Each structure stands twice: as C-alpha cells, then as structure tokens.
C-alpha cells in the first residue's frame with residue numbers, strides 16, 4: 587500500500603493581544619486608588635479563512651483588542667480583575683459575529699498604601715506587595731462566562747510542625763527521614779466558581795485567608811497532605827467554589843552539616859536550596875463537581 591500525500595488540517599486556534607499592561611488610577615480628591623493589571627486576550631471562532639486563504643475579513647485586530655482594554659479601563663473602571671475580564675469577554679463575543687469564544691487572562695499586581703505619618707492629607711503613595719499576584723481567567727463562549735480566580739507567588743513557611751518519613755526506600759534513596767523540618771512553599775492556586783454572581787474581592791480575600799490558615803494550622807506529614815488540607819478548606823468555606831487546583835513547589839530547607847566546624851546544628855541553620863525543587867500539584871473538588879481547571883504543563 588502506498589501512502590498518499592498527507593493533508594494538513596487546521597486545529598484549535600486562538601489569537602489576541604497578550605500582556606497589555608494597564609494601570610488605572612481613580613482619584614477621590616487627594617485619595618487615589620490604583621489597579622495594576624496585565625491583561626491577555628485570546629479570541630477564537632470562525633477563523634478558518636484567515637489561516638487557510640489569507641482573508642482577514644473576520645479578523646478583529648489584536649491592536650484593537652489592546653485598545654479595548656485601555657478604553658474599558660477608562661469607561662468602566664476596574665472594580666475587580668474578574669469583573670473587568672467578564673466585561674471584556676462578553677464584549678468581544680457579543681460585538682463580533684465571527685468570534686464565538688473569548689478567553690481573558692488577568693494578572694493583577696497588588697499595591698499597598700504607604701501610611702506615612704508626615705505625608706499630610708495626600709494619599710497617593712503606594713508600595714508593591716511583594717511577588718504575589720492575583721489572577722483571573724474568564725472564558726465566555728456565548729452561553730455565559732466561567733470564572734477561575736487565583737493567586738501566584740504567595741510564599742509561606744512553617745518553621746516546625748512538619749515531618750517527612752515512612753516513604754519508599756529504593757537503591758537511589760538518600761534523603762534522611764525527619765521528625766522536624768522546615769516546610770516552605772510558594773502557593774500557586776486557581777479556583778473555579780459555579781456562577782458569576784459573586785462578590786469577587788470578598789471571595790478572593792476569603793480564599794487567600796483560608797489557604798493561609800490551612801497552611802499554618804495543618805500538622806504536616808507531607809506537602810501533599812498540606813496541599814489537600816488547603817484545597818479542602820477553600821472548597822468547604824466558599825460555597826461558590828467548585829474546584830481548586832494547587833501547584834506547590836517544595837522550597838527545600840536542608841540542614842547544614844556544621845560538624846566539620848565542631849558545631850552542633852540543632853535545627854537552627856538551613857541551606858535554602860533554589861533548585862531542583864519538589865513540585866506537588868493536585869485538584870481538590872466539591873464532591874460531584876467536574877474537574878475543568880486545566881493541568882498546567884510541566885515547568886518551566
């Protein structure tokens with residue numbers, strides 16, 4: 587049998603402007619408010635011709651999608667990352683017939699107010715709140731929007747109340763068992779809401795608080811166990827949340843061998859290793875819910 591020339595066909599495709607950095611300042615007299623966003627737009631729909639024939643008749647330019655982000659920030663403000671993303675997604679799907687689905691990803695960088703005693707009545711000074719970012723991803727397919735909120739870069743550490751032992755010992759296992767170790771991670775979490783009638787800021791603050799409380803309050807025999815406790819706590823305390831996916835790098839703290847210096851290391855001096863790192867990931871679901879948060883590809 588001779589194989590004929592294989593025909594290529596177009597598969598999943600999407601397009602839009604990635605990473606529009608928009609900063610919206612709102613002024614209430616001398617008190618200013620800041621929203622600092624990184625917005626990515628991905629549109630899909632009736633886009634066969636642009637790929638296959640070169641006709642751009644159905645193409646809303648990526649440049650226009652970027653302009654829409656800036657114009658909406660002016661016209662509607664940014665009440666929350668989720669609300670802003672929902673508004674954008676709805677706009678692209680309802681204003682352009684060929685566009686059937688819009689996926690908006692927002693990363694929000696948090697600024698805290700600098701409360702300086704000698705700053706006078708003006709309240710216009712801010713300090714970036716570490717590496718933490720808030721995320722929102724909205725997919726609107728015409729039928730309605732689905733919202734996945736999250737956070738990245740939330741670094742936490744327990745200086746005790748963590749053990750790790752009882753694991754498999756094969757011929758390559760060298761890790762010593764421990765009854766008292768440092769447990770540290772950078773929380774990367776995404777959680778999916780059942781609907782869109784949600785107080786986004788309050789829900790985000792509550793989810794973040796529950797993640798922290800579960801991390802601090804769980805006596806840990808593994809990061810896997812801590813992960814499940816964190817996810818379960820969010821699902822149990824936020825009735826609107828259907829599932830949560832957590833990606834937790836184990837920020838290893840190895841005890842330094844001080845014996846060569848004639849010193850005892852009584853769980854006091856650690857080497858904070860950068861890489862490699864264990865990477866513990868799982869989804870925690872409300873019983874009966876469908877897992878719809880996609881698994882991220884392996885890093886980086």
Ligand SMILES: O=c1[nH]c(=O)c2[nH]c(=O)[nH]c2[nH]1
Nearest residue numbers: 750761807808809810836864
């Ligand atoms: O909490 C942990 N889980 C593991 O699976 C693991 N593996 C490892 O080497 N250290 C740890 N720690």
